[in-house]
Amino acid sequence: MPIESPPKSKNRSDAPQPNPFRAGLRRSRAPEPATLVIFGVTGDLSRRKLLPAVFGLWQDGLLGSAFNIVGVGRQPMTDQEFRDYALEALKTSKETDAIQEGSLEKFRDLLYYEYGDFDTDEVYDRVGTRLDEAEEAHGGRKNAVFYLSTPPSLFQPISAGLGRLGLQNETEGWRRLIIEKPFGRDLESARALNDAIHSDWDEEQIYRIDHYLGKETVQNLMAIRFGNAIFEPLWNRSYVDHVQITAAEDLGLEGRAGYYEEAGIIRDMLQNHLMQLFTLVAMEPPVASDANAIRDEKVKVLRAVKPIPAEHVSESAVRGQYGAGTLYGERVPGYREEPNVKAESSTPTYVAVKLEVDNWRWQGVPFFIRTGKRLPKKVTEIAVVFKRPPLGLFPGGLERNVLAFRIQPDEGVSLKFSSKTPGQENALREVTMDFRYDAFGAGLESPYSRLVLDAMLGDATLFPREDEVDHAWQIVSGLLEAWDGKPAPEFPNYNSGTWGPEAADQLMGPDRRWRRL
Numbered sequence: 035m036p037i038e039s040p041p042k043s044k045n046r047s048d049a050p051q052p053n054p055f056r057a058g059l060r061r062s063r064a065p066e067p068a069t070l071v072i073f074g075v076t077g078d079l080s081r082r083k084l085l086p087a088v089f090g091l092w093q094d095g096l097l098g099s100a101f102n103i104v105g106v107g108r109q110p111m112t113d114q115e116f117r118d119y120a121l122e123a124l125k126t127s128k129e130t131d132a133i134q135e136g137s138l139e140k141f142r143d144l145l146y147y148e149y150g151d152f153d154t155d156e157v158y159d160r161v162g163t164r165l166d167e168a169e170e171a172h173g174g175r176k177n178a179v180f181y182l183s184t185p186p187s188l189f190q191p192i193s194a195g196l197g198r199l200g201l202q203n204e205t206e207g208w209r210r211l212i213i214e215k216p217f218g219r220d221l222e223s224a225r226a227l228n229d230a231i232h233s234d235w236d237e238e239q240i241y242r243i244d245h246y247l248g249k250e251t252v253q254n255l256m257a258i259r260f261g262n263a264i265f266e267p268l269w270n271r272s273y274v275d276h277v278q279i280t281a282a283e284d285l286g287l288e289g290r291a292g293y294y295e296e297a298g299i300i301r302d303m304l305q306n307h308l309m310q311l312f313t314l315v316a317m318e319p320p321v322a323s324d325a326n327a328i329r330d331e332k333v334k335v336l337r338a339v340k341p342i343p344a345e346h347v348s349e350s351a352v353r354g355q356y357g358a359g360t361l362y363g364e365r366v367p368g369y370r371e372e373p374n375v376k377a378e379s380s381t382p383t384y385v386a387v388k389l390e391v392d393n394w395r396w397q398g399v400p401f402f403i404r405t406g407k408r409l410p411k412k413v414t415e416i417a418v419v420f421k422r423p424p425l426g427l428f429p430g431g432l433e434r435n436v437l438a439f440r441i442q443p444d445e446g447v448s449l450k451f452s453s454k455t456p457g458q459e460n461a462l463r464e465v466t467m468d469f470r471y472d473a474f475g476a477g478l479e480s481p482y483s484r485l486v487l488d489a490m491l492g493d494a495t496l497f498p499r500e501d502e503v504d505h506a507w508q509i510v511s512g513l514l515e516a517w518d519g520k521p522a523p524e525f526p527n528y529n530s531g532t533w534g535p536e537a538a539d540q541l542m543g544p545d546r547r548w549r550r551l
């Protein structure tokens with residue numbers, strides 16, 4: 035079925051009207067008319083997060099005057115069947131915004147579907163035809179964002195297939211490629227993938243997505259660092275003792291053995307999400323707030339990280355795999371008991387690593403990073419732990435002040451410091467000053483809405499550049515070399531519902547400990 039032309043007026047009455055509050059929070063600019071082509075539209079990510087995020091943007095009137103979606107999969111479906119599928123996904127996903135009356139029915143009309151074998155040309159040809167059909171409705175433009183929400187093994191074939199048919203060509207409208215993570219499975223394959231994609235696509239057209247960068251509180255890190263005068267003077271080796279970055283998950287494998295047995299925690303979380311959090315805490319102020327200025331600083335700090343060679347990994351990193359245990363009062367199985375996991379699997383589900391940064395600002399300040407599955411709770415936090423005061427004038431100990439960025443849940447920022455307790459004694463006790471995001475009175479948007487909208491606006495600030503991804507792989511290469519495919523006789527070495535292997539505590543040294551979250 036060809037894509038139908040909506041009425042030409044910009045303010046056509048059936049188009050959703052902007053929600054002034056959320057629109058004000060987000061963008062004053064609307065994207066040009068465009069088609070969003072989602073490869074892998076029948077997958078988990080698309081169903082649970084991507085389609086709801088795009089629907090939310092559209093419902094809030096943030097996708098401009100004309101917009102449509104072409105879902106692409108390998109399963110045969112008609113447009114009508116796909117529309118039913120997508121609406122069902124929207125109704126069942128926890129991520130879908132409150133649905134306004136009549137919205138779903140109007141959104142439904144924007145959805146189209148193509149299917150086929152991603153190794154042959156026909157499917158790309160039909161996608162090209164869909165863009166041609168949208169041209170009139172899109173004011174004579176054929177702008178398109180191609181979102182690769184597929185297993186990573188398909189990133190190269192799809193980008194090449196689009197390239198063979200010339201769909202990356204920008205003569206009749208802009209063309210952008212969003213690529214999901216993980217980008218490669220090691221340094222070598224990431225470089226090969228970059229080279230392969232660059233044979234058809236310019237770097238400016240490529241948006242490597244890391245959904246952590248779309249999280250409001252992650253963006254707030256830069257805002258707080260560089261939007262206030264009081265923090266930056268303290269943000270260095272003279273005042274900071276160490277930094278802790280934690281991404282703890284209570285979830286286990288969630289039926290993803292096929293992917294996770296190949297990936298493990300280093301590829302799944304450390305190389306991308308955690309490295310991105312690290313760069314935002316450690317980078318120098320950018321010379322401007324544009325994409326390349328920010329990415330230049332991120333690359334600089336990644337380059338300054340002291341390499342961890344495979345033979346020294348045991349001094350700087352700890353791996354773990356969860357065994358059975360109790361979470362929220364319920365027994366849960368160990369990783370090796372999960373469906374489709376090998377009996378002797380050496381796939382790590384936990385990693386803690388100490389990074390040292392060889393630059394002027396951070397010399398001697400360790401960054402401790404940990405992430406794991408089946409930990410006691412879901413919490414992501416960055417804590418900047420300051421040095422102790424030089425002299426203990428008051429009873430109550432010399433505690434370290436902590437500035438903690440709570441990425442999720444209970445998003446906010448808190449400062450822990452010592453205060454006099456009431457009464458005659460001049461004794462000190464730790465107290466906390468808290469900022470909670472809910473003070474703004476607006477729900478936080480899905481990271482995918484922010485990032486899809488940015489890609490449609492051509493703003494690459496929140497998307498890691500080729501050299502960032504490359505350096506992040508370099509940092510974890512020693513860990514992969516030391517651990518990948520090697521037997522792990524110590525596994526399982528932490529019980530589900532605990533904070534990971536004991537060895538991770540020793541990584542901190544005698545005078546520091548992981549924060550209790």
Ligand SMILES: NC(=O)C1=CN([C@@H]2O[C@H](COP(=O)(O)OP(=O)(O)OC[C@H]3O[C@@H](n4cnc5c(N)ncnc54)[C@H](OP(=O)(O)O)[C@@H]3O)[C@@H](O)[C@H]2O)C=CC1
Pocket residue numbers: 073074075076077078079080107108109152182183184185186188214215216245
């Ligand atoms: N799920 C999540 O929460 C997250 C996912 N990601 C990333 O997003 C991407 C997609 O993940 P996810 O949705 O979970 O993956 P799924 O495996 O659920 O779905 C992937 C999609 O690709 C299709 N597909 C799979 N294999 C082939 C093939 N050989 N040929 C053609 N199509 C194929 C699937 O089709 P079919 O439906 O027919 O199987 C489906 O449409 C991955 O890169 C993942 O790392 C990133 C962050 C979070």
Ligand SMILES: O=C1O[C@H](COP(=O)(O)O)[C@@H](O)[C@H](O)[C@H]1O
Pocket residue numbers: 245283285302303414
């Ligand atoms: O990319 C991934 O991220 C999720 C965690 O994301 P969050 O936004 O819920 O913190 C993780 O569970 C998954 O394994 C990984 O692929």
